[in-house]
Amino acid sequence: MDKFTINQLNLYYGDFQGLKNVNLHLPANEVTAFIGPSGCGKSTLLKTLNRMNDLVEGCRIEGDVRLDGEDIYGEMDVNNLRKRVGMVFQKPNPFPMSVYDNVAYGPRTHGVRNKAELDEIVERSLKNAAIWDELKDRLKKSALGLSGGQQQRLCIARALAVNPEVLLMDEPTSALDPISTAKIEDLALELKDRYTIIMVTHNMQQALRVSDNTAFFLLGEVIEYDKTEKLFSVPSNKKTEEYITGRFG
Secondary structure (H helix, E strand, C coil), X not given: CEEEEEEEEEEEECCEEEEEEEEEEEECCCEEEEECCCCCCHHHHHHHCCCHHHHCCXXXXXXXXXXXXXXXXXXXXXXXXXXXXXXXXXXXXXXCCEHHHHHHHHHHHCCCCCHHHHHHHHHHHHHHCCCHHHHCCCCXXXXXXXXXXHHHHHHHHHHHCCCCCEEEEECCCCCCCHHHHHHHHHHHHHHCCXXXXXXXCCCHHHHHHHCCEEEEEECCEEEEEEXXXXXXHCCXXXXXXXXXXXXXX
16 A cells, blocks of 8 residues: 655756655555765755655746645645645754643644643554653753754654654654664564655665665666565666765765
8 A cells, every 4th residue: 555656756946846746655564774975965955745845946846746645736725735645854953942842832823732642642643753751841941952873762752742643753863873773673663554754864774774675866866666575686777776875985
C-alpha cells in the first residue's frame, strides 16, 4: 500500500531546477531513506511532501504528489496536510518553553484545551518517542536545558502529539553523538508499525540499518530506488555503486 505517490515532479527555485522528473512510490508503514551527496534534492523532495517549499520565494512545482491518492497541491488544506505529515529537522529545535508545553503545543493549536486530555497526549507522545522515563520529572522545566539527543527525541514527541500518519525526518541524527543516534534509529524502527517514515540521511550505514527502501539522488534526479538490501548489495546503476562504495560523494 503506497502512502505517497509522486509522478513527474519537477521543482524550480527561480531559474534553477532542484528536482527533475521524480517518480516514486513510498509505501505505508515502512522506513524509506533518501541518500545522495549534499545539494542533490533529498531535503527539497522531503519538504515537498508537506509543502514546506511553499514558504520559499520563487519556488514552482510541476507534477503530482498524492497522499493516500489525494493531490496535496490540489484542494487539500495545508494545515490539515501538515497535521497528517509531521516533520523533524536536522538540528533539534525545541520551543523556548517547558517540555510539557512543547508537546502540548500542536494539540492546543488544533483546539485541545482539556487538561486531562493534554496530560494524556503529552505522556503518550513522550512514551512513543522513548523519552518519558527521562523527562517525566522534568515536564515543567525548560526544554532548552535538555541534551541534544533528548531535544531531538522531544521534537519527535512534539511531531507525534498531533497524531500524524507520516513522519518526515531531515537528517535527524547529524547533530547528535553515536548513543543518541542509536536511540533515534531504534525509535524509527519501533515507530514504523504506526507511522510511515521518510528519512533523509548522509549516513549510508544508517540507511542500511533502519530503512526498508532507499532512493539515491544525484543532481536533482532519482538515479535508483529499490529495497534497501538490494540497492546496497546489487545496485543496478553504476553511479549508485560508485556512491555507496565511496568512489565519489
